[in-house]
Amino acid sequence: MNALFFIRQNFKEIFFKDKKVEEVKYKRILPYFSVISHNINKLELTYSILNDIKYDIIKYINYDELDYLIESIRNDNKKEIIKKLILQENYRWYYQIQDKVESDIEKARLLNNTSEYIALIIGMKVELKKIKDSIFFSDIYSRLDYILNKELITPFTLNYFEVEQKSNVPVRQALSLFFKHEKNEAIIQFKRLLNIDRESRLDSSFQAEYFEMTRMFFEKLNLDFIPIIDFSNYDNPVCLSNENGNFITKEEIQLIIDKEDYFNKRGFKVDIKDLIRKDKIVNKEKFIGSYLLFFQNISKKVTEKHIDILFSCFTQSNPKYDEFEIFDSRETLKNLLNKNNNVREFLSLNNELLDKGIIDVSRAKLIKLLSMYFIEVKGMGYDNIKHMITGAERDKTKKMLPHYLKKYFYE
Incomplete structure (x- = not known):
């Protein structure tokens, strides 16, 4: 303690005049780290000195300073001795670090x-x-x-x-x-x-x-x-x-x-309650596959991406596709659906998806989505789709299922 007091006094007399400055600067210029490093490098590591060093390391050195302490030791033999000493007490810093991590987690949860x-x-x-x-x-x-x-x-x-x-x-x-x-x-x-x-x-x-x-x-x-x-x-x-x-x-x-x-x-936007929950799509592969087969039968330019965009709009409030892609895909499918007889065949396909349990939703929900996605397509207004899927025309509509889709569903 006398040696440490002597070092402190000398640092004060050389570097500081103002008392308030002394207190602040002193801690920064002469931390315990420097004293411990100095003692290890300058003193012979006898049993009693090692005990003092061990005490100081445990009491005053933070876990993130230990590697720097080892680096500061110039003698390789001393370096190995201090390294073994620290490893013997390693658990102390583990609990120090663990307590900090667990405390930070608890605070983070609350705030x-x-x-x-x-x-x-x-x-x-x-x-x-x-x-x-x-x-x-x-x-x-x-x-x-x-x-x-x-x-x-x-x-x-x-x-x-x-x-x-x-x-x-x-x-x-x-x-x-x-x-x-x-x-x-x-x-x-x-x-x-x-x-x-x-x-x-x-x-x-x-x-x-x-x-x-x-x-x-x-x-x-x-x-x-x-x-x-x-x-x-x-x-x-x-x-x-x-x-x-x-x-x-x-x-x-x-x-x-x-x-x-x-x-x-937003171009296509519906209330979240009107979307189809993904778990209600019992067979996504069959849903997308049947739509793709239907539209590709009209035009080979239709890709799986066109159908996946439709699927995203039907099931997600925030689809993964940007508005330009959604707009382009909708326009492509709407134009194809406007061709002669395609609306009735398309509604027949959707009847089949409902009847076979490929999608497990109310007919009203599907009717709303179809009418909103294919708005401006002749025959795809809400009332007409309802008439075709749930009304008197339902049986006639079912019979309009194209032969290639019958094969697809019943293969």
């Missing part, structure tokens, strides 16, 4: 919505990664990183219902789309949600709010990009680097916020 909570957990993974290559903590890193990976599962699932199942989502939650979808698909959905939110605003202050929410989100994330979460790789569900530019960056999101995107004004 954040689901999207921000996910960002914070990833931010904690980024912070924890600093000890991944530590000579002391590689095993501790693996255990705590596993805890954080596990902590992502529930909020990630909950976030699906909070964001994917709603058409009006605030920007701080909309950002979580990038956790779940490929970059281009998520951009389309993110733009659409921004535009829906803009439409409900009474003034133009939303942009400042968007920027601030984005800043806070990335501050929690501890990265300058938003990574995809992939639980098919549970040991490493989050990639913390963006070398190939696969993930959207903070700068790219700010550019989206800063620009009005008229291409994303």
Whole structure:
């Protein structure tokens, strides 16, 4: 203690005059780290001195300083001795780190919505990664990183219902789309949600709010990009680097916020309650396959993408396709359906989908979707479709099923 007091006094006399400055600067210039490192390098490591050093390391050195302490030791033999001493007490820092991680998780749950909570957990993974290559903590890193990976599962699932199942989502939650979808698909959905939110605003202050929410989100994330979460790789569900530019960056999101995107004004828009739940599509392959076969029989230019766009519009409040693609696909199918007799055959196909249980929804719901998607097509008004599918004309309509579709359904 006398030696330490002597060093402190000398530093004060040489460097400081003002007492308040002394107190602040003293802690910064002469931390315990420097004293411990100095003692290890200058003193002979006797049994009693090693006990003192061990005490000081345990009491005053934080876990993230231990590797730097080892690097500061110039003698290789001393370096090995101190390394073994630290490893003997390794559990102490493990509990120090674990307590911090668990405390941060508990606080994050209470103070954040689901999207921000996910960002914070990833931010904690980024912070924890600093000890991944530590000579002391590689095993501790693996255990705590596993805890954080596990902590992502529930909020990630909950976030699906909070964001994917709603058409009006605030920007701080909309950002979580990038956790779940490929970059281009998520951009389309993110733009659409921004535009829906803009439409409900009474003034133009939303942009400042968007920027601030984005800043806070990335501050929690501890990265300058938003990574995809992939639980098919549970040991490493989050990639913390963006070398190939696969993930959207903070700068790219700010550019989206800063620009009005008229291409994303909704063309086909229905109330979420009128959409078909995906679990009500009993056989998606049969649904898409029969539609594709029907339209390709009229024109070979129709692709599976045209039908998948229709399927997305029927089942998602925020489809993965942008408005231009939706518009182009709708116009293509509408023009083909306008040809002679195609409407009755198409409705016969939809009767078959309902009768065979390929889609498990009320006829009223399907009638509404068909009439809205194929608006302006002659014979596809709501009343006429209802008459053909549920009214007196239903039996006649069923008989209009083309032979190639009969073969498809009954093969």
